[in-house]
Amino acid sequence: MARLPDLTEFIKKHGMKMCSVKQIIEHRLKRAGIVDRLDPKPGTKIETPEGEFNLVAFQSVVDPLPHIALTVGDVGALDSSGQVIESDEPTLVRVHRRDLLGDIFLASDEGQTDSTGDILRASMRTIQKEGRGALIYLRPHGLGDGLSQRLTRPAGHSVEDAPQQSVSAPMLEYGVGCQLVRALGISKIRLLSNSSTEYPQIEAFGLEIVERMPLSLE
16 A cells, blocks of 8 residues: 555656545545435434424434434425425524433533533524524544443443544534435525534535524523
8 A cells, every 4th residue: 555655656647636534534535425315214203391393203224313303494405306394494403413311411511500401402492482493413433432421332332342533523513414404495594593603614515504593592
């Protein structure tokens, strides 16, 4: 196998260009479809204390375990041929990264007064009040070594058992999250968040953040 210096010399000699495996994966995350709906593809109506949602499950090619979208209104609806109905209407979206202890038991990290469960339920209430929107319940990529990750890790697995990736877990989660939003037919986002975090190159996924809406936990 040729080493990097040899490849660099080769491409200079022949006027070629070179890219890394990481760049290929990043390109695929942005350009190629890596998420698919699971049956039943139209979704399943569920009743929660925060109201009725349509639950749509997805699987990504980079991880076999499912991600979930909870939608309200016509978000993610399918046409007669089973294709998602695209909408250019700005849509309220919250992306929530799963945290077992916080989401279920309302455990909060040291120094924080609100748990991820408080944030999750407030997001659901806000989307219900809006009457149209989507909550992406994103399952963290990889095994991880935190308490929540250890509690959801398959028996007998450890961090060392996780396949080595050429691109970082945050990049994978970012790419999967963006594609989940697009898979619901959303292109313009009203982002439900109290964070000022920037999302670089989100346009490459066919998405645009047109508004940031603060989340009230009351």
